[in-house]
Amino acid sequence: MLTLRGRAALAAGSTARWASRVTGRGAGAMIGGLVAMTLDRSILGQLGQGRRSVVVTGTNGKSTTTRMTAAALATLGPVASNSEGANMDAGLVAALAGARDATLAALEVDEMHVPHVSDAVSPSVIVLLNLSRDQLDRVGEINHIERTLRGGLARHPDAVIVANCDDVLMTSAAYDSPNVVWVAAGGSWAGDSVSCPRSGEIIERNGRDWYSTGSDFKRPSPQWWFDDTHIHGPDGLALPMTLALPGAVNRGNATQAVAAAVALGADPAAAVAAVSGVDEVAGRYRTVQIGTHTARILLAKNPAGWQEALSMVDKHGAGVVISVNGQVPDGEDLSWLWDVRFEHFDDTQVVAAGERGTDLAVRLGYAGVEHSLVHDTIAAIDSCPPGHVEVIANYTAFLQLNRRIS
Numbered sequence: 001m002l003t004l005r006g007r008a009a010l011a012a013g014s015t016a017r018w019a020s021r022v023t024g025r026g027a028g029a030m031i032g033g034l035v036a037m038t039l040d041r042s043i044l045g046q047l048g049q050g051r052r053s054v055v056v057t058g059t060n061g062k063s064t065t066t067r068m069t070a071a072a073l074a075t076l077g078p079v080a081s082n083s084e085g086a087n088m089d090a091g092l093v094a095a096l097a098g099a100r101d102a103t104l105a106a107l108e109v110d111e112m113h114v115p116h117v118s119d120a121v122s123p124s125v126i127v128l129l130n131l132s133r134d135q136l137d138r139v140g141e142i143n144h145i146e147r148t149l150r151g152g153l154a155r156h157p158d159a160v161i162v163a164n165c166d167d168v169l170m171t172s173a174a175y176d177s178p179n180v181v182w183v184a185a186g187g188s189w190a191g192d193s194v195s196c197p198r199s200g201e202i203i204e205r206n207g208r209d210w211y212s213t214g215s216d217f218k219r220p221s222p223q224w225w226f227d228d229t230h231i232h233g234p235d236g237l238a239l240p241m242t243l244a245l246p247g248a249v250n251r252g253n254a255t256q257a258v259a260a261a262v263a264l265g266a267d268p269a270a271a272v273a274a275v276s277g278v279d280e281v282a283g284r285y286r287t288v289q290i291g292t293h294t295a296r297i298l299l300a301k302n303p304a305g306w307q308e309a310l311s312m313v314d315k316h317g318a319g320v321v322i323s324v325n326g327q328v329p330d331g332e333d334l335s336w337l338w339d340v341r342f343e344h345f346d347d348t349q350v351v352a353a354g355e356r357g358t359d360l361a362v363r364l365g366y367a368g369v370e371h372s373l374v375h376d377t378i379a380a381i382d383s384c385p386p387g388h389v390e391v392i393a394n395y396t397a398f399l400q401l402n403r404r405i406s
Helices: 004-022 029-039 043-048 062-073 089-097 111-121 142-154 168-174 248-263 268-276 303-312 335-339 357-366 377-382 395-405
Strands: 052-057 079-081 104-108 125-128 160-164 180-183 203-206 209-212 230-232 238-240 287-290 293-299 319-323 350-353 371-373 387-393
Touching (some): 004 043, 052 111, 079 089, 248 303, 293 395, 303 335, 319 357, 319 395, 350 357, 357 371
Parallel strands (some): 079 104, 293 387, 319 350
16 A cells, blocks of 8 residues: 555656656656655555565666566566666656556566665565676676675565576575575676685586585576477476577576566466567567668677677678767776677678777777778668668667667
């Protein structure tokens, strides 16, 4: 039940949201949530009461996994979800306020916000995807994030933790929790987990297994995993899984989403069917017509995400456009470009684009990649021969492109 103050706060937030829309300043979700929280600091907790919630967090894949989790939970009933990716408190308030009657919630939450959001909404399930470097000039050092998550989880021993056992840092965050569902969700990026977050000793790897040389900390045995054709779960469960979204990384995201939904009582087959139907996430992965080209648009924000996105690229089309900005939401420090392996393009026509296209062009040059430089992303697409173009963009470059083509 909402308090009188809470109802007044939501009414004021609704008015602010309406004003934002009618004046053309935006959709209004963020301002509505901010106004409501300013008037009642407990509003997030009030909105979370009486719901069974899943909190999804990690450096990469939050929006996709949250969208898949919401689809899987929808097999049980109405779901509240911040499907547009506003993953801090104001966005969560807006999402929950917009679906007051939903008894289920799938919430994407920024890594550093998980502890206090969990304290407010008492989630039934917390999904831990992965941790890697992301905008060090804004976010901070990942071992600190792991310790913060670990401390937050300790306050919620009744929550089911759905954790990626292929990610050393997320495994460490979940390791002491009493109720963990381990998922082999994959993770090709290991550059940020060469040492044990608990002992500081070296992490040794043997295929998919890993262990710390200085303690008994090691990769747990997974209860859920996937292969090229199926998802596998407890008690010999094996179901065909064909996704609309590309790449092994999305098979891992889907497996964690299914595990989370099953933890709340969803039928596994129904959950798999639901996640298989997700074909677009806030503009990610969609294919659009731009002039004489079809263009598939991928989002990548950090070295791990770039590595996964590059693995999905069709290198046999008319070209690949890589668009990079360096605004505050992207992280102004672009030194991470030198951690990404661009060397695998061979004969593909590559165009460097974006506000920081020159920085990218220098990196491509050192990688031995033949390329051209066209700062405007639409013009960069137009510069390719007619046909299909793959476009990979970081955060603000992605948003700018989507605004221009929508």
